[in-house]
Amino acid sequence: MEYVAALHLVLRGKLEDRLKWSFKVYDRDGNGRLDRWEVKRIIKIIYKIKMRNTDVNMTPCEVCDRIFELVDQDNDGQISLTEFMEGATKDKWVMDLLKLDVNASGWFIHNWNKGS
Numbered sequence: 203m204e205y206v207a208a209l210h211l212v213l214r215g216k217l218e219d220r221l222k223w224s225f226k227v228y229d230r231d232g233n234g235r236l237d238r239w240e241v242k243r244i245i246k247i248i249y250k251i252k253m254r255n256t257d258v259n260m261t262p263c264e265v266c267d268r269i270f271e272l273v274d275q276d277n278d279g280q281i282s283l284t285e286f287m288e289g290a291t292k293d294k295w296v297m298d299l300l301k302l303d304v305n306a307s308g309w310f311i312h313n314w315n316k317g318s
Contacts, residue, residue: 218287225286235280242266248299265299272296 228236228244236244245262260268273281273289273296281289290297 221287221290222283225283235282236286237280238266238270241269269296
């Protein structure tokens with residue numbers, strides 16, 4: 203049941219709820235803050251999924267540095283949920299990069315012909 207609720211949230215939930223859920227997924231140690239290791243890990247995964255078809259010419263480390271410059275408001279080397287939410291909603295680049303956005307119908311259409 204938890205899986206169904208999470209899937210529904212990602213597919214149909216409000217942006218604020220999707221961002222909170224994304225933050226929770228990214229926060230590996232559960233301390234309520236994202237450190238550089240967690241963000242770099244996220245970026246490496248996102249690169250494998252999203253970045254193949256984009257024109258971003260930055261390494262995961264450079265992307266991580268840019269995210270911290272834009273989002274870590276108090277410069278403590280960690281991103282709180284509040285900073286994550288504000289940074290994602292204020293900066294389209296950060297938003298597009300960090301939100302867990304699932305386009306299930308697009309994925310299905312894209313991959314349908316691969317099986318034939």
